[in-house]
Amino acid sequence: MAVSIALGALFLLFLLGTPVAFALFFSTFLYFIVGADQPTMLLIQRLAGGLESVSLLAIPFFIMAGVFMNYSGITDRLLRLAELLTRRMHGGLAQANVLLSTFMGGLSGSNIADAAMNAKLLVPTMTDKGYTKPFSSAVTAASSLITSTIPPGIALIVYGYVNNVSIGRLFLAGVVPGVLMAISLMVLVSYLCRRHNYQPPERKKVTRREWVSVTRAGIIALMLPLVVIGGIRVGVFTPTEAGAIAVFYALIVGVFVYKQMTPKTIALATNESLLASVNVLFIIAVASGFARFLTWEQIPQEIAMLLSSQVGSAIVFLLLANVLLLVLGMFLEGNAILIVLSPLLAPVAAQFGIDPVHFGIIFIINATIGTITPPLGTVMFTTCSITGIDIASFIRAVMPFWLVMVGVLLLTTFVPFVSLALPNLVF
Structure with a gap:
């Protein structure tokens, strides 16, 4: 009875738009109050115990590195590099939008942050170039999904921690799917721009001096993901230590290379990083308490037994998991799906012999697609609120991109080769 009340309260709060952390905390607290045969003090212990892991330090470190990168002027340089690489394509600025999200995937680590940044930075310019605002918003929102799988995406770290999966292998497993997303979206953008006659290719020849200047500035920024993954693979540092290295690298680039970070901007970036980190870590803390009462009630084990007895093969299970996650993505926030459902489905996937790294990437892509899916997609609302378009226009424009994703x-x-080839090769 207590479990039913707690779970009912959780989904009701999600549908009412309550922030994930407070919805999880209230439903867990309700479980203890209504009829749990456990002392309430145990809830507080589990909330604190949920953060007692060194691997979780990677989250505030990578969040800080991404914020520092934004304040250092790296975004502008990456945009110039993306525009340089795409100016001879149909829809050059729209292509640059996709390419910038791919570049920033290893830097921002968050698809919502990437969508917000590009909506402010690129949509006004695209509108001036003749693109319709719904199309510009759809490109921005869809391309931001690449960020979740390109290392060091925060979703990869959270999934690895929650399900005890190697974060280093998850980092590498996300690279190829992320690149495939970028290529697929760029092909679709090219087709749509030809069809609607958006921004024909530029024929102006690029000088050698411009190539050298732009690529040198951009490559310095793009070195960060290589430093992170390379250091983890060689064994120089752990994923947690890689986060600290990323912060140090971002600080050096911002202060001494680009010279755009001052003590004032460093203080602002640190404050922004602190607020973002507290938000994510609070969700993980309350999710730990929520997961513990599910374990007490044997809910993961019952779901695993039910699915394994009713589903005959791994292919059928993967199909059902994709349908379930895509449908839930229409109503629940991505972090909620990741934290609440992944501990329930991952053990079942393991019973069917599905590689935990492979299933992790599948799960994250599903949760990511949900962020642009109506009626409650977080990236959809973020983009529309910044660009000022109505939800109906956005949905019509984003549907081709949704189908590609x-x-x-x-x-x-x-x-499985798509996600497992690179980690198997490197590790």
């Missing part, structure tokens, strides 16, 4: 999801799901 689902296609990449199915390819990743049923061709």
Whole structure:
């Protein structure tokens, strides 16, 4: 009875738009109050115990590195590099939008942060170039999904911690699906821009001096993901220590290379990083208490037994998992799906012999697609609120991009080589 009341309260709060952390905390607290045969003090102990892990230090470190990168002027330089690489394509600025999200994937670590940044930075310019605002918003929102799988995405770290999966292998497993997303979106953008006659290719020749200047500035920024992954693979540092190295690298670039970070901007960036980190870590803390009462009630084990007895093969299970996650993504926030459902489905996937790293990437892509899916997609609302377009116009414009992302999801799901080739090669 207590479990039913707690879970009912949780989903009701989600549907009412309550922040994930408070919804999880209230439903867990309600479980203890209504009829749990456990002392309430145990809830407080579990909330604190949920953060007693060195691996979680990677989250505030990588969040800080991403914020420092934004304040250092790296975003502008990456945008110039993206525009330089795409100016001879149809829809050059829209292509640069996709490419910038791919570049920033290893830097910002958050698709909502990436969507907000590009909506402010690129949508006004795209509108001036003749793109419709719904199309510009759809490109911005869809391309931001790449961020979640390109290392060091915060979702990869959280999934690895919650399900005890190697974060280093998850980092590498997300690279190829992320690149496939970028290529697929760029092909679609090219087709749509030809069809609607948006921004024909520029024929102006790029000088050698411009190439050298722009690429040198951009490559300095793009070195960060290589430093992070390379250091983890060689064994120089752990994923947690890699986060600290990323902060140090961002600080050096911002202060001494680009010279755009002053003591004042460093203080602002640190404050922004602190607020963002507290938000994520609070969610993890309350999710730990929530997961513990599910374990007490044997809910993960019952779901695993039910699915394993009713589902005959790994392919059927993966199909059902994708359908379930895509449907829930229409109503629940991505972090909620990741923290609440992944501990329930990951053990079942393991029973069917599905690699935990492979299933982790499938799960994250599903949760990511949900952020642009109506009626409650977080990236959808973020983008529309910044660009000022109505939800109906956005949905019509984003549907082709949504279908492409689902296609990449199915390819990743049923061709494990896509996500496992790189980690198996490196490790």
